[in-house]
Amino acid sequence: MQTVDIIRKKRNGGELTAEEIQFLIKGFAKDEIPDYQMAAWAMAVFFRGMSDRETADLTLAMVESGEQVDLSQIEGRKVDKHSTGGVGDTTTLIVAPLVASAGVPVAKLSGRGLGHTGGTIDKLESFRGFTTGLSTEQFVKQVNELKIAVAGQTANLTPADKQLYALRDVTATVDSIPLIASSIMSKKIAGGADAIVLDVKTGKGAFMKDEESAVQLAEAMVGIGSRVGRQTVAVISDMNQPLGYAVGNALEVKEAIDTLQGRGPDDLTELSLTLGAHMVVLAGKTDSVTEARGLLEGKLKDGSALAKFKEFVEAQGGDPRAVDQTDLLPTVSRQVEVPAPEDGTIAQLEAEEIGLCAMQLGAGRATKEDRIDHAVGIVLHKKVGDVVSRGEAIATLHVNDESKVKAVQNRLLQAVTITKERIVPPRQIRSIVT
Ligand code: URA
Ligand code: CA
Numbered sequence: 001m002q003t004v005d006i007i008r009k010k011r012n013g014g015e016l017t018a019e020e021i022q023f024l025i026k027g028f029a030k031d032e033i034p035d036y037q038m039a040a041w042a043m044a045v046f047f048r049g050m051s052d053r054e055t056a057d058l059t060l061a062m063v064e065s066g067e068q069v070d071l072s073q074i075e076g077r078k079v080d081k082h083s084t085g086g087v088g089d090t091t092t093l094i095v096a097p098l099v100a101s102a103g104v105p106v107a108k109l110s111g112r113g114l115g116h117t118g119g120t121i122d123k124l125e126s127f128r129g130f131t132t133g134l135s136t137e138q139f140v141k142q143v144n145e146l147k148i149a150v151a152g153q154t155a156n157l158t159p160a161d162k163q164l165y166a167l168r169d170v171t172a173t174v175d176s177i178p179l180i181a182s183s184i185m186s187k188k189i190a191g192g193a194d195a196i197v198l199d200v201k202t203g204k205g206a207f208m209k210d211e212e213s214a215v216q217l218a219e220a221m222v223g224i225g226s227r228v229g230r231q232t233v234a235v236i237s238d239m240n241q242p243l244g245y246a247v248g249n250a251l252e253v254k255e256a257i258d259t260l261q262g263r264g265p266d267d268l269t270e271l272s273l274t275l276g277a278h279m280v281v282l283a284g285k286t287d288s289v290t291e292a293r294g295l296l297e298g299k300l301k302d303g304s305a306l307a308k309f310k311e312f313v314e315a316q317g318g319d320p321r322a323v324d325q326t327d328l329l330p331t332v333s334r335q336v337e338v339p340a341p342e343d344g345t346i347a348q349l350e351a352e353e354i355g356l357c358a359m360q361l362g363a364g365r366a367t368k369e370d371r372i373d374h375a376v377g378i379v380l381h382k383k384v385g386d387v388v389s390r391g392e393a394i395a396t397l398h399v400n401d402e403s404k405v406k407a408v409q410n411r412l413l414q415a416v417t418i419t420k421e422r423i424v425p426p427r428q429i430r431s432i433v434t
Contacts, residue, residue, distance in 0.1 A: 003027065003037050010044040018057040025061035029160040035167055042164070042173040050178035055220060056227035062186035065160035069109070069192035073140045076105045080193035081086055082184065084217075085117040085246065087205045087355035088242035092150075093256035094264070094272040094277070097309035100148035102276075102292075102301045104283040107143045108150045109157075109191045113364050113372075115167035116205070116355030121152055122364075126250040126329050127318030127376040134316070148312045152372035157190040177213070181220035183365045188230075195210035195231040195282035197275055198222075202430060205351020211236065211430055233278045236430040237271055241384050243351040248363040248377010248398060250329040257323060260306040267383075267428040273297065274429055330375035332400050335392040338409050343419070344418035346382050346394075354371040354378060357408050361399060373385045378412070386424030388418065 002024050010016060016024075024041065027033035050058065081095055096106045110132070113119035124130050132152040134142065142149040155360050161183050168174045190197050198221055201207065202214035217233035225232025244265040246255040258264045259272060273293055280292035299305045306323070314320040322328040358364060362373035379396045382388055396418060399405055 003154040003323055007037060007041045007044060010041060010048055013048045015051050016054055016057075016413075021054065021057045022061045022064075025058070025065060025160045028163060029065040036431050038164065038402045039167055039171045039173070042168055042171060042176070045179060046173045046176045051177075052220075052223045052227065055178040055182050056224050057363070059182040059186045059189065059224050060162045060183060060228060063190045064166075066158050066190060067155040068190045069136070069155060069157070071107050071140065071143075071192035073273050074105050074107055074143045075284045076103075077194045078105050078107050078192065079195045079197060079282045080108065080191060080199045080240050081199065081275055081279060082188055083199040084201050085209050086199075086239045086243055087116060087118075087203045087351040087358075088244050088247040088252060089118070089254045090123060090244065090252040091199065091268065091272050091275060093123060093253065093309075094259045095262065095276045096148055096150065097312055098272065098296055098299060098305040099276045099279045099283075100146070100305040100312070101308040102280055102285060102295050103147065104147045104280055104285055105143050107192065108148075109153050110150050111153065114368065115364065115366070116352050116359060118252065118355075118364060119246075120150065122372055122374070123249045123252050123256075124150060124313075124316075124318070126129075127313050127322055130313065130318035132315055132316065133324065142315055146308075146311055147317055148308065150312075150316070158186045161186050175328065177217050177220050180207070181217060181224060184225045185221050185232075189228060190246050190293070193230060196225055196276045197282065198232060199271070199275055200234050200236050200433075201239035202236055203238055203351065204348075205242070205355060206239040212217060215431065215433060222433050231282055233282065234433040235271070235274055235278065236433065238267075238426045238428050238430060239351050240426060242351050242380065243271065245380045245383070246377065247354055247358040247380075248361070249372065249374040250331070251291070251377040251379060251388045251398060253329060254326045257306070257309070257326060260309055262300045262301065270428045278432075330373075332375045332398040334399045334402065335408070336397045336399055336405055337411050340388040340394050340418065341390065341413065342418055343390050344388060344420050345423045346386050346388060347419040347421070347423050348383050348415075348417035349380065349382075349384055350415040354380075356413065357412050357415065360408050360411070361397065361404055362401060369370065374402055383425065385423045
């Protein structure tokens with residue numbers, strides 16, 4: 001088999017066989033196929049696309065390029081949750097203990113934040129002492145005992161995806177639906193999940209700016225899941241404005257705790273219950289989403305979801321007292337309000353820009369090596385559709401580095417649009433793809 005023939009076939013719009021795809025991915029992972037050939041192939045895929053069958057074969061080839069997490073020692077159906085990346089998105093901190101409190105095993109591999117989006121591990125490390133460095137044995141044991149564990153990725157999962165993603169990043173071939181779908185799904189499958197619930201974001205702060213391409217991406221991923229025997233459901237959700245009010249690590253932990261106490265923001269609560277309900281159904285705990293949702297609402301009301309969160313924090317070395325006394329979490333030296341420049345209704349709160357404002361305050365990383373400040377960030381007081389008066393606070397900046405205040409205040413105001421027209425708040429859940 002010759003690499004050039006495979007590139008030509010795809011360039012001419014042909015459908016590659018499973019063997020051809022395996023040859024390509026294996027060769028690339030072993031550095032036998034050079035970057036320039038792989039880049040040419042990626043560009044051919046960008047223009048020609050891939051069939052559902054090719055996309056599933058590409059996913060499996062990438063899964064087989066590295067280790068696969070064996071979760072077979074965990075009792076029950078393991079359902080993973082994945083988000084395509086949002087701003088102020090603390091749903092994992094809510095959904096994981098929530099569904100665990102309903103008896104569904106949650107074995108979650110999570111990452112750190114980069115750029116305008118945050119990461120679950122960074123948020124959890126707001127608890128002093130919290131560790132995600134669990135061995136596979138500890139991870140499995142904790143899920144069997146508590147139904148919940150969150151670990152950083154230690155195993156060498158999908159190295160071919162890492163290599164291909166780096167190449168796509170510099171060859172303008174990231175935004176291809178089959179390449180994105182296979183990249184995301186390969187990591188979930190290698191992580192050992194039996195079933196997967198995806199939160200596919202759409203809007204200004206999302207990877208997929210328009211709803212139609214978000215649905216296409218969701219359909220591609222659900223299609224891969226069904227072809228490889230891992231049932232997958234996708235929730236299409238709004239990411240034009242940040243989720244909830246808080247953006248920043250400890251601030252989002254507090255928001256998650258509020259939500260676990262049943263008094264969180266409406267959008268965050270709605271999304272958490274929707275994602276959680278689909279996880280409960282896929283785990284086989286209830287027959288219908290409606291029934292699952294009722295079960296989870298009960299767990300928020302009776303305190304079991306919050307109690308589960310506390311147990312989980314303690315099991316992974318964090319200070320559980322901070323769950324009840326959130327003033328034990330990292331706090332800032334100064335809070336600065338951002339006043340509205342005029343009367344009107346909030347028409348836009350651009351998620352990506354607000355995420356970048358939080359990053360500029362120190363809540364996120366511009367490069368992988370940057371250290372983050374868990375205490376800093378932004379708390380919004382208004383959301384799209386809310387009325388404001390001139391001088392009223394739209395947001396509060398939580399700051400430790402005084403020198404950044406002016407620039408971030410100005411940047412934040414640029415991200416806000418105020419109008420005299422009536423604005424209907426966006427629907428958080430756009431559709432469900434099964
Ligand atoms: N996220 C991924 O993991 N892979 C992609 O290709 C795009 C976004
Ligand atoms: Ca939030």
